[in-house]
Amino acid sequence: MNxxxxxxxxxxxxxxxxxxxxxxxxxxxxxxxxxxxxxxxxILKNQLLKFTNFKSIRDSGSNNYKRVFLLxxxxxxxxxxxNLPFASPEHFSHTDVKLTYDNWKHDxxxxxxxxxxSMLTSYSAIGSIVHVxxxxxxxxxxxxxxxxxxxxxxGCKSVVNKTDNINNIFRNFxxxxxxxxxxxxxxxxxxxCIFELDFSEVYWNPRLxxxxxxxxxxxxxxxxxxxxxxxIGPFSIPASKRGCTxxxxxxxxxxxxxxxxNKKLNRIKDDRLTIxxxxxxxxxxxxxxxxxxxxxxxxxxDNDNKVHVxxxxxxxxxxxxxxxxxxxxxxxxxxxxxxxxxxxxxxKTNESYETGLHLVMAEHNIKEEDAQEIIRVRNVAxxxxxxxxxxxxxxxxxxxxxxxxKTEEQENENPKKTK
Ligand SMILES: C[S@@+](CC[C@H](N)C(=O)[O-])C[C@H]1O[C@@H](n2cnc3c(N)ncnc32)[C@H](O)[C@@H]1O
Numbered sequence: 001m002n003x004x005x006x007x008x009x010x011x012x013x014x015x016x017x018x019x020x021x022x023x024x025x026x027x028x029x030x031x032x033x034x035x036x037x038x039x040x041x042x043i044l045k046n047q048l049l050k051f052t053n054f055k056s057i058r059d060s061g062s063n064n065y066k067r068v069f070l071l072x073x074x075x076x077x078x079x080x081x082x083n084l085p086f087a088s089p090e091h092f093s094h095t096d097v098k099l100t101y102d103n104w105k106h107d108x109x110x111x112x113x114x115x116x117x118s119m120l121t122s123y124s125a126i127g128s129i130v131h132v133x134x135x136x137x138x139x140x141x142x143x144x145x146x147x148x149x150x151x152x153x154x155g156c157k158s159v160v161n162k163t164d165n166i167n168n169i170f171r172n173f174x175x176x177x178x179x180x181x182x183x184x185x186x187x188x189x190x191x192x193c194i195f196e197l198d199f200s201e202v203y204w205n206p207r208l209x210x211x212x213x214x215x216x217x218x219x220x221x222x223x224x225x226x227x228x229x230x231x232i233g234p235f236s237i238p239a240s241k242r243g244c245t246x247x248x249x250x251x252x253x254x255x256x257x258x259x260x261x262n263k264k265l266n267r268i269k270d271d272r273l274t275i276x277x278x279x280x281x282x283x284x285x286x287x288x289x290x291x292x293x294x295x296x297x298x299x300x301x302d303n304d305n306k307v308h309v310x311x312x313x314x315x316x317x318x319x320x321x322x323x324x325x326x327x328x329x330x331x332x333x334x335x336x337x338x339x340x341x342x343x344x345x346x347x348k349t350n351e352s353y354e355t356g357l358h359l360v361m362a363e364h365n366i367k368e369e370d371a372q373e374i375i376r377v378r379n380v381a382x383x384x385x386x387x388x389x390x391x392x393x394x395x396x397x398x399x400x401x402x403x404x405x406k407t408e409e410q411e412n413e414n415p416k417k418t419k
Pocket of ligand 1: 169170203204205208228229230231232233234235249250251252255278279280281312313314
């Protein structure tokens with residue numbers, strides 16, 4: 001048994017009792033003259049007794065010219081284990097130290113409480129909200145887990161547990177507040193922007209930060225971004241802040257409410273970011289189409305600005321690619337404004353990632369060689385990965401009259417053969 005860990009009586013605790021964590025341990029100690037404190041601290045650095053909220057160098061009760069260094073009993077058993085030229089064995093002793101709940105971190109405490117067979121492996125922090133996804137066998141410990149995380153994680157005001165798979169259309173979680181405030185409004189930073197949200201109203205996953213950043217790196221000032229499933233704006237807000245013109249859409253009116261709040265918080269100019277609240281298919285057919293036609297007609301794209309479309313709704317977003325087929329008349333869109341689609345989807349990896357990927361691509365009629373990039377974003381469950389397919393659209397794909405136009409071109413090139 002490791003004496004430095006919380007007492008064994010806490011194992012299996014289901015009703016939080018702070019007093020059960022208090023214990024006395026006997027630890028080695030060495031008295032050092034005040035003039036030698038700096039060199040002793042250096043020499044004993046790896047042998048000191050370390051806990052959170054704990055002073056391992058203390059005043060010596062009786063002597064103002066001495067300090068007591070408390071040492072780790074697992075590393076020091078006798079004076080001979082020390083290499084202190086200015087100390088002698090009579091300065092070495094053992095002393096009792098009181099440890100309490102305050103002295104351990106959340107993972108040490110939870111490892112001591114929960115059954116060894118089912119530990120809490122991870123949590124996410126969203127501003128002041130800590131979010132866990134408890135396995136069924138940990139549910140009986142949920143109150144204690146909530147209490148420990150709230151007490152121990154800096155800045156935490158609420159701990160929530162996901163109670164259901166995300167199965168509503170807005171992708172926000174069903175959850176239960178395990179401890180702290182049930183007001184789930186919070187703010188945080190991502191990619192140098194401030195975001196505010198109410199976690200009970202909208203979708204947010206802090207694990208997508210790297211992917212958000214990967215997309216933002218592809219965007220330059222002057223580019224266009226159509227964000228079909230924008231959420232609270234992790235693509236749209238930083239993109240418009242960097243000088244892109246953005247149309248951000250979400251079906252959830254609360255996302256639009258928070259997009260507006262985040263637009264203000266990040267001081268984004270009004271004309272840089274337009275916020276729209278409708279189904280993604282209507283957004284593509286109506287708003288994206290009209291906006292891109294206007295751009296194609298009025299601008300020459302001298303700066304080679306790009307048009308990006310983000311479609312982050314992995315459960316069904318790939319189904320929306322079909323709305324780009326034959327969306328324009330041949331003359332409505334210029335070659336220099338052909339959108340690049342960033343499509344998110346899930347891949348089942350039961351057999352292998354490659355097999356799952358082939359299946360998804362075949363099912364949605366996307367040729368792997370047409371993809372500019374395929375990125376494995378994250379594992380969402382055993383045998384399930386979220387991926388991104390980045391696809392450069394072509395005029396043939398986007399334009400209604402492309403079939404007719406192709407035939408006309410062939411006829412012009414080779415009049416005899418086609419007659
Ligand atoms: C997975 S979240 C992604 C949000 C954000 N882009 C991000 O990366 O965090 C998907 C978003 O799509 C929205 N949504 C769901 N169905 C939709 C639809 N048919 N049309 C438009 N938005 C939809 C949800 O409200 C949710 O905010």
